Amino acid sequence: MYGSVIPLMILPLALVGTWATAITVICTYLHNIAMNPVLLTVLGFVVGLSLSFRSSTAYDRYNEGRKLWAQLSASTSSLARLIWVHVDEREGHEKEDVLDKVAFCNMLVAFSVALKHQLRFEPFTCYDDVDPPGPPSPAHCARRSRGGATAPIGLEGLGLGDGLKHGGAESATTAQRPLGNMPLELLAHCSAYVKRVIDNNTFPRVPYQTSALNTIALLHDIQTGTNRIVSTPLPLAYSIAISQITWVYILLLPFQLFNTLGWATIPACMFAAYIILGIALIGQEIENPFDDGVNDLPLDTFCDQIRRDVHIVTSRPASDADSFLQREDHAVLWPAHGGGYHDIRTQSLESIRKLLARRVVP
Structure with missing residues (x-):
């Protein structure tokens, strides 16, 4: 049953079974009100097209969301490697430069975590898996994350969400939608770091500078793309029409099957409803791929993988090529x-x- 839509189908199938039983009893003992089964063929074609459209649309959204997160993972690890290897450490300021590079990599990991929370419509100015754990200040924290599966990332003191804190605690704690834009703030901080290492000549080569700035722009494009998926569901008119067509077809099944199947109409209608409603509910289940359901994309796992990749990159100093080639x-x-x-x-x-x-x- 794990990951199945059967629990959502119990009540509709019970309704279909009751309806099919009532129609069969009426046709058997009172008056035969069955119809010619030719209508079954005509409506079946329409229902098939409707369900195919709904399923293909939902899976396209799911697949596009997965591609965007794969692109996010690749871009994050690539940018972290670029900064870690190609940003020089100034003589006499080695410790500061290393810590600054680590902070930059932390912000890249935090971007993925913040984007995950934004896509799940979790009101925020901070989260357990972004800020270090500890007693939250009411004026600073709107609501803690639901999962908290990702390890915390040290970002305290970066000033994220400061604009919200000035608005007072009540507006944050009573929010019903995401406040501010933490992913965008993190990208702004990343751009500021790249600007600084360019200005102090520790990141001197123009191709590397261009690659870093282009990757930050790509991260913003990924944020825009994922938000587009969330904010552009299937139009309501389509959803209503497909639902109505599907239910009209299911409710007309007993009238068209009785003359051929008799009492077997009841299990036949329930089996047909199981197939039709199952396909419809699967499309509804995967329409938003960024939620935290079992059939949604495992964003917590993706964020953990990004964190591990970045930690591997920063786990040792940037190697001199001679040290491993020779x-x-x-x-x-x-x-x-x-x-x-x-x-x-x-x-x-x-x-x-x-x-x-x-x-x-x-």
């Missing part, structure tokens, strides 16, 4: 030659090229 235990020409880098280096260039040719497997 290791003695680096068997560069394996399997043609088992020696290490310095052993192979003593050979002539012609010998090295012959060894490279031997590595080709016919």
Whole structure:
């Protein structure tokens, strides 16, 4: 039953079974009010088109949401790696520069977490998985997160949500929709950091600067795209029409099946309703892929993965290429030659090229 829409179908199926039983009893003992089954074919075509449209539309939204989050994960780890490796650490200010780079990477992780909460319409100025845990100030915290599955990220003191705090505690604690725009604030802080490292010449190369700023712009595009999915559901007129067409078809089934099936009309109607309503409810279930249901995208897991990737990037200093390319235990020409880098280096260039040719497997 986990992840199934069957619990949502119990009451509708009971209603269909009761309706089919009543029509069968009337046709059997009182008066035969059955119809020609040709209507079943005509309406079935319309219902099939309606459910196909609803399901394909819902899955397109689900699939687009997954693509955007995959893009967010790739962009975040790429930007963290770019800053961690290519931003220089000034002599005499190494500790400050390292901590600043870590803070920048923390903001990238926090962006994904804040975007998750924004997409779930959780009123906020802070969350357990963004700010360090501790007793919240009423003027600072609107409401804690529902899940809290993601590990906390140290962002205290960045001034996020300060504009809301000046509005007073009551407006934050009674909010029924997201307040402010924490993901956008975090991107603004990231842009400010990139500007600073460009100005102090620790990030001097123009291609790297362009790549960093373009990635921040891409993160903003991802935020806009995910918000577009959430704020653009299937138009209400379509939802109402599809629901009405589906239920008219189901309620007419007993009239069209009785002459052929007799008392078997009851289980036949319930089975048909199970298929039709199941497809309709699945489309409704995945229409918003960013909620915290079992059939929605596992955003908590995605945020944890982004956090782990960034922590791996920052877990060691940016490596000098010579430190891993020219290791003695680096068997560069394996399997043609088992020696290490310095052993192979003593050979002539012609010998090295012959060894490279031997590595080709016919």
